[in-house]
Amino acid sequence: MSEADAGTTWAASSGVAGGTSTAVEPRRDEALPVLAITLNVNGRERRLEVDTRTSLLDTLREHLRLSGTKKGCDHGQCGACTVLVNGRRIYSCLTLAVMHEDDEIVTIEGMGEPGDLHPVQAAFVECDGFQCGYCTPGQICSAVGMLAEMDAGWPSHATADVSSPPIALSDEEIRERMSGNICRCAAYPNIVAAIRVVSEGRPG
Amino acid sequence: MRSFTYERATDARGAVAAVSRPGAKFISGGTNLLDLMKLEVERPSHLVDISRLPLTDIEELPDGGLRIGAQATNSDTAADARVRTHYPVLTQALVAGASGQLRNKASVGGNLLQRTRCPYFYDTAAGCNKRDPGSGCSAIGGFNRIHAILGVSDACIATHPSDMAVAMTVLEAQVELLDADGSARRVAVTDFHRLPGDTPHIETVLRPGEMITGVVLPPPPPGRQIYRKVRDRASYEFALVSVAVIVATDRGTISSARAAFGGVAHKPWRSVEAEAALTGHPAAMATYRAAAEAAMRDAVGRGHNDFKIELARRTLCRTLAQAAQATEAG
Numbered sequence A: 001m002s003e004a005d006a007g008t009t010w011a012a013s014s015g016v017a018g019g020t021s022t023a024v025e026p027r028r029d030e031a032l033p034v035l036a037i038t039l040n041v042n043g044r045e046r047r048l049e050v051d052t053r054t055s056l057l058d059t060l061r062e063h064l065r066l067s068g069t070k071k072g073c074d075h076g077q078c079g080a081c082t083v084l085v086n087g088r089r090i091y092s093c094l095t096l097a098v099m100h101e102d103d104e105i106v107t108i109e110g111m112g113e114p115g116d117l118h119p120v121q122a123a124f125v126e127c128d129g130f131q132c133g134y135c136t137p138g139q140i141c142s143a144v145g146m147l148a149e150m151d152a153g154w155p156s157h158a159t160a161d162v163s164s165p166p167i168a169l170s171d172e173e174i175r176e177r178m179s180g181n182i183c184r185c186a187a188y189p190n191i192v193a194a195i196r197v198v199s200e201g202r203p204g
Numbered sequence B: 001m002r003s004f005t006y007e008r009a010t011d012a013r014g015a016v017a018a019v020s021r022p023g024a025k026f027i028s029g030g031t032n033l034l035d036l037m038k039l040e041v042e043r044p045s046h047l048v049d050i051s052r053l054p055l056t057d058i059e060e061l062p063d064g065g066l067r068i069g070a071q072a073t074n075s076d077t078a079a080d081a082r083v084r085t086h087y088p089v090l091t092q093a094l095v096a097g098a099s100g101q102l103r104n105k106a107s108v109g110g111n112l113l114q115r116t117r118c119p120y121f122y123d124t125a126a127g128c129n130k131r132d133p134g135s136g137c138s139a140i141g142g143f144n145r146i147h148a149i150l151g152v153s154d155a156c157i158a159t160h161p162s163d164m165a166v167a168m169t170v171l172e173a174q175v176e177l178l179d180a181d182g183s184a185r186r187v188a189v190t191d192f193h194r195l196p197g198d199t200p201h202i203e204t205v206l207r208p209g210e211m212i213t214g215v216v217l218p219p220p221p222p223g224r225q226i227y228r229k230v231r232d233r234a235s236y237e238f239a240l241v242s243v244a245v246i247v248a249t250d251r252g253t254i255s256s257a258r259a260a261f262g263g264v265a266h267k268p269w270r271s272v273e274a275e276a277a278l279t280g281h282p283a284a285m286a287t288y289r290a291a292a293e294a295a296m297r298d299a300v301g302r303g304h305n306d307f308k309i310e311l312a313r314r315t316l317c318r319t320l321a322q323a324a325q326a327t328e329a330g
Helices: A003-013 A056-063 A119-127 A136-151 A171-177 A188-200 B012-018 B033-038 B074-079 B081-086 B088-095 B100-105 B108-113 B164-170 B272-278 B285-295 B307-329
Strands: A034-041 A044-051 A082-085 A088-091 A104-106 B005-008 B024-027 B046-049 B058-060 B066-069 B174-178 B184-188 B211-217 B224-230 B241-250 B253-262
Touching: A044 A056, A056 A082, A082 A136, A088 A136, A088 B100, A119 A136, A119 A188, A136 A171, A136 A188, A136 B100, A171 A188, B012 B174, B012 B211, B024 B033, B058 B081, B066 B081, B074 B081, B074 B088, B074 B100, B074 B108, B081 B088, B088 B164, B088 B224, B088 B241, B108 B164, B108 B211, B164 B224, B164 B241, B164 B253, B224 B307, B241 B307, B253 B272, B253 B285, B253 B307, B272 B285, B285 B307
Parallel strands: A034 A104, B005 B046, B024 B046
Antiparallel strands: A034 A044, A082 A088, A082 A104, B058 B066, B066 B211, B174 B184, B174 B211, B224 B241, B241 B253
């Protein structure tokens, strides 16, 4: 890897577009570790080179231009960056892109599109499950992952007896299971309603 | 974040060999390590990714116990039917911790090795003997509402944040370790974490380069298991105080009892004093109060966290009452 390559990749992975970064330039005497990786995002194989430090979140937003996934706190405290990896919801801010080769990553862009919404997206629209919308992609990805966890029979902190399935998806269960997604507009009642609508419309 | 090189380990022996180079660290789920790396509290120059090692199985042992692979996620461990049925206190503790997204990423081994959430440890402008040995403790005399009341030292009053480890403490779990030379050993979870003393930066008995490969649960003891967590908000929050108990009663008398606290010390705090005050005594509130007094006899508050002493007493009493009642009913 040449120094020029290293510099270019560093700028691309700094998470700041258009050269407006005030960050210190990397020292020219050290080659920054860059790895070539292949990610499977929304069913498409994407080959790219990333600085090892690049979070999955920054990779999605800044390298692949999938800006539906939002950066809120960048410390795993707000849930705005939630995506599905191999069907499970995780925070994309607290994981490295280089750790996800061959994983199946689904972002909000892969959930549905206008005219063909995912049932959870449709329910958020129907129930008005948002105000400003910033947390919504994370809320929807989280809800999809959470409903899969319900289908798998996973217990939660709201489950009275973790030893005896099955578990009904009460509003208390929805609130507990969605606690990893913060909504600063406090649209929580309608988020719960949207998830209830989806779960009631499903078999079993 | 400081720059680092990265490699993915494909087998356990290769992992411990790879981490032997200076500045190297293991990364598993990464949910705590990457957070700390962003703040430059952690500054590894090389990461050895062990998240894909074949250490995810949860398997039954011939003696009736259970072995949980170190790379099993917190979610999979909590949802495992054998854990839920025979070790419900472990499932209760796991689902009381973090959020669904974090539990899907966090591993059992990483949970044990997570660092304190003391805000001064996170603040690189503050003195902290754990982050920067010899720089002092900003929590002593600072805002210390969330800090430890038992086993503290003049160097550090940080708490260990794990819920899972508190449950594992009353289950008398063993931590399985693999050393760089390929040798394996087991350490009781109660001996795995250290008290701060004057070296709070040394948090466990892990040797340099040693890796957690699994956690072994002995056959479940008799009695009702309960984990109760008290915190500032109802979910997605660390414990102010938590309690794990396993209590068996026989015609109104406590025949066996185990009790441990979370959120009160530098490690999961097993209270042998409380257990001694319970065993052989009537399953009644007077007994629970005596146990709570015994458990907190040596507790020391630093001002803002004084309330934790009484909170720990009451949480223990209520949890014991609930456990004993259920045992009698069942």
